[in-house]
Amino acid sequence: MNIDFTNVDLTGLDSYKDKSLDAFKTLIEKTGEGSDFLGWIDRPVDLDMQEYERIKKASKKIQTNSDVLVTIGIGGSYLGTKAIDYAMAGYFRRENGTQLVYAGHQLSGEYLYDLLDFLKEKEFSVNVISKSGTTTEPAIAFRFLKEMAEEKYGKEEAKNRIFVTTDRQKGALKDLATKEGYETFVVPDDIGGRFSVISAVGLLPLCVAGVDIDKFVDGFKNGRKKYTINSFEENDAIKYAAIRNMLYENGKDIEVLVNYEPKLKYISEWWKQLFAESEGKDGKGLFPVSVNNTTDLHSLGQMIQDGKRNIFETVLKVQKPDKDITIKEDSDNLDGLNYLAGRDLSYVNEKAMEGTILAHIKGNVPNILLTIDDVSEESLGELLYFFEVVVGVSGYMLGVNPFNQPGVEEYKTQMFKLLGKPGY
Numbered sequence: 314m315n316i317d318f319t320n321v322d323l324t325g326l327d328s329y330k331d332k333s334l335d336a337f338k339t340l341i342e343k344t345g346e347g348s349d350f351l352g353w354i355d356r357p358v359d360l361d362m363q364e365y366e367r368i369k370k371a372s373k374k375i376q377t378n379s380d381v382l383v384t385i386g387i388g389g390s391y392l393g394t395k396a397i398d399y400a401m402a403g404y405f406r407r408e409n410g411t412q413l414v415y416a417g418h419q420l421s422g423e424y425l426y427d428l429l430d431f432l433k434e435k436e437f438s439v440n441v442i443s444k445s446g447t448t449t450e451p452a453i454a455f456r457f458l459k460e461m462a463e464e465k466y467g468k469e470e471a472k473n474r475i476f477v478t479t480d481r482q483k484g485a486l487k488d489l490a491t492k493e494g495y496e497t498f499v500v501p502d503d504i505g506g507r508f509s510v511i512s513a514v515g516l517l518p519l520c521v522a523g524v525d526i527d528k529f530v531d532g533f534k535n536g537r538k539k540y541t542i543n544s545f546e547e548n549d550a551i552k553y554a555a556i557r558n559m560l561y562e563n564g565k566d567i568e569v570l571v572n573y574e575p576k577l578k579y580i581s582e583w584w585k586q587l588f589a590e591s592e593g594k595d596g597k598g599l600f601p602v603s604v605n606n607t608t609d610l611h612s613l614g615q616m617i618q619d620g621k622r623n624i625f626e627t628v629l630k631v632q633k634p635d636k637d638i639t640i641k642e643d644s645d646n647l648d649g650l651n652y653l654a655g656r657d658l659s660y661v662n663e664k665a666m667e668g669t670i671l672a673h674i675k676g677n678v679p680n681i682l683l684t685i686d687d688v689s690e691e692s693l694g695e696l697l698y699f700f701e702v703v704v705g706v707s708g709y710m711l712g713v714n715p716f717n718q719p720g721v722e723e724y725k726t727q728m729f730k731l732l733g734k735p736g737y
């Protein structure tokens with residue numbers, strides 16, 4: 314992984330250096346606000362190996378008896394899994410592993426209706442994931458899925474097909490799992506939802522989906538090696554956090570994460586939760602937005618090039634695509650594309666990216682280029698860990714607690730009042 318800041322005017326960065334190093338120290342030494350939620354820093358080298366083996370065992374069982382794993386969860390109990398599954402599964406055909414279908418990540422009755430209908434002719438298992446065990450969206454979805462599993466397989470066999478990932482001790486879901494006798498996996502106390510893909514939250518469904526979780530964990534380990542170094546020059550996570558904060562203080566309120574490989578779409582969705590919930594508080598924070606190019610160059614591109622100048626971009630480039638295709642010569646050349654004959658499509662895509670970066674710099678959009686070697690478990694694990702360190706340092710620089718999300722409660726309170734939930 315490599316990060317290039319040459320397309321950002323770094324004048325004035327020196328004055329952010331000490332602040333970023335202080336923030337990094339606060340993070341690593343666990344002396345800041347939210348320090349109870351820093352278990353993710355060392356987790357890559359400190360996994361519960363007994364649980365890890367259970368994850369692999371349960372995955373094998375699910376792969377053997379199910380066409381589909383219904384993965385129920387929202388926020389941090391959804392996005393990390395979705396991001397990696399979506400990146401690794403192949404565009405049209407899954408090359409290995411069992412299909413994941415998602416539930417409990419919104420409240421659409423139509424979605425759930427269609428899902429239950431789809432499952433009628435499938436063999437399925439269920440992994441319900443909720444750290445708190447009380448989140449409304451997954452709780453509702455699970456009520457339906459549990460009923461369907463029990464109807465289809467009978468109560469006893471349903472127990473073999475329902476897996477619960479939640480708090481070690483508390484919460485409605487934990488109580489339910491204990492009462493029903495479901496196999497449970499743990500969301501560690503010291504890891505917040507949006508940092509939890511490295512726990513059973515992500516590892517169980519990803520293993521079922523055919524993702525090599527050993528390699529994914531290795532990627533996290535590589536990230537930990539590189540991005541916990543206490544050096545502004547050698548640790549790009551610290552430098553990136555400093556540059557984001559400098560840009561923010563210079564009036565850039567929006568960070569756009571850009572990709573040119575559609576399979577990275579949900580990496581951006583995961584990134585949005587990570588940064589929005591970590592930084593967006595106390596009236597502060599960069600607004601995280603994402604675009605999928607070149608698709609969005611034909612829509613949001615106009616705004617980025619020419620709208621209010623309060624944007625900077627971080628472009629995610631993949632060095633080596635997994636597969637490629639070459640444009641052929643056409644004797645008629647009616648489409649006028651023969652000038653591209655012999656070129657790989659990845660070359661055309663790369664020139665689109667380079668051209669867009671040039672255009673956006675011209676339009677006063679600072680550009681950061683983050684290159685990952687490939688879309689593999691290892692590269693993605695390292696990338697996720699990198700962003701986690703960046704957000705920790707960046708949040709502390711901003712003067713907020715990066716590890717809580719009090720603002721999320723407000724909609725819930727209003728919704729519960731409207732729904733007549735007892736106690737509201």
Ligand SMILES: O=P(O)(O)OC[C@H]1O[C@H](O)[C@H](O)[C@@H](O)[C@@H]1O
Pocket residue numbers: 387388389390442443444445446447448451506507590718721
């Ligand atoms: O895993 P859960 O406890 O169900 O939480 C799921 C999600 O919902 C909450 O409202 C938080 O804002 C998220 O940070 C969290 O990831």
